[in-house]
Amino acid sequence: DAGVIQSPRHEVTEMGQEVTLRCKPISGHDYLFWYRQTMMRGLELLIYFNNNVPIDDSGMPEDRFSAKMPNASFSTLKIQPSEPRDSAVYFCASSWRSSGNTIYFGEGSWLTVV
Amino acid sequence: QQQVKQSPQSLIVQKGGISIINCAYENTAFDYFPWYQQFPGKGPALLIAIRPDVSEKKEGRFTISFNKSAKQFSLHIMDSQPGDSATYFCAASITGGFKTIFGAGTRLFVKA
Numbered sequence: 001d002a003g004v005i006q007s008p009r010h011e012v013t014e015m016g017q018e019v020t021l022r023c024k025p026i027s028g029h030d031y032l033f034w035y036r037q038t039m040m041r042g043l044e045l046l047i048y049f050n051n052n053v054p055i056d057d058s059g060m061p062e063d064r065f066s067a068k069m070p071n072a073s074f075s076t077l078k079i080q081p082s083e084p085r086d087s088a089v090y091f092c093a094s095s096w097r098s099s100g101n102t103i104y105f106g107e108g109s110w111l112t113v114v
Numbered sequence: 115q116q117q118v119k120q121s122p123q124s125l126i127v128q129k130g131g132i133s134i135i136n137c138a139y140e141n142t143a144f145d146y147f148p149w150y151q152q153f154p155g156k157g158p159a160l161l162i163a164i165r166p167d168v169s170e171k172k173e174g175r176f177t178i179s180f181n182k183s184a185k186q187f188s189l190h191i192m193d194s195q196p197g198d199s200a201t202y203f204c205a206a207s208i209t210g211g212f213k214t215i216f217g218a219g220t221r222l223f224v225k226a
Binding site: 004031033042043045048050056091093095097100101102103104105106107108 | 146148155156157158159160163203207209210211212213214215216217218219
């Protein structure tokens with residue numbers, strides 16, 4: 001079975017550029033999460049969706065960050081403009097109502113902003 | 115009140131020893147407490163989980179101990195192996211809520 005698929009796996013970009021991270025959740029999952037992992041702050045929940053609708057975006061750090069889920073099989077996390085402090089690993093994860101709250105993570109997108 | 119506090123930050127254990135990682139939470143509404151294991155370059159993956167109606171859950175060499183009154187839970191890895199070297203996250207959530215709060219993580223290194 002295919003797991004959560006994220007792209008790109010690695011991205012290096014210059015400060016001020018727009019960054020778009022993409023995610024394909026596991027088929028049949030109706031919850032989608034975006035997490036950010038850094039050494040200093042650990043794993044932070046940025047936003048999560050249920051049935052393509054954003055439920056809680058209280059973790060989104062500022063207006064430079066936006067996330068969309070246009071359909072059940074695709075989501076994007078966009079940073080515009082990017083800053084060096086946005087350098088982190090961004091994880092997409094998915095789940096479904098009968099999973100017992102288990103979350104399935106992708107392998108992450110490693111973002112470096114120089 | 116949403117925090118989950120995890121300790122230690124890092125841990126070095128001899129092969130065959132017992133690894134113990136501790137977590138504490140504040141929100142008494144939490145009713146699902148998973149542990150996730152993360153290898154370098156990979157995403158976290160569920161290792162074992164417990165609900166507060168039991169005080170202990172064991173799966174192979176991995177055991178969760180849960181103390182509801184103290185609002186603490188811990189992961190014990192018996193007979194630790196070099197292949198267990200990874201980062202371990204405790205977490206907490208409310209069933210059906212799906213908003214999972216993670217601890218800061220513990221980097222475990224098992225020496226051969």
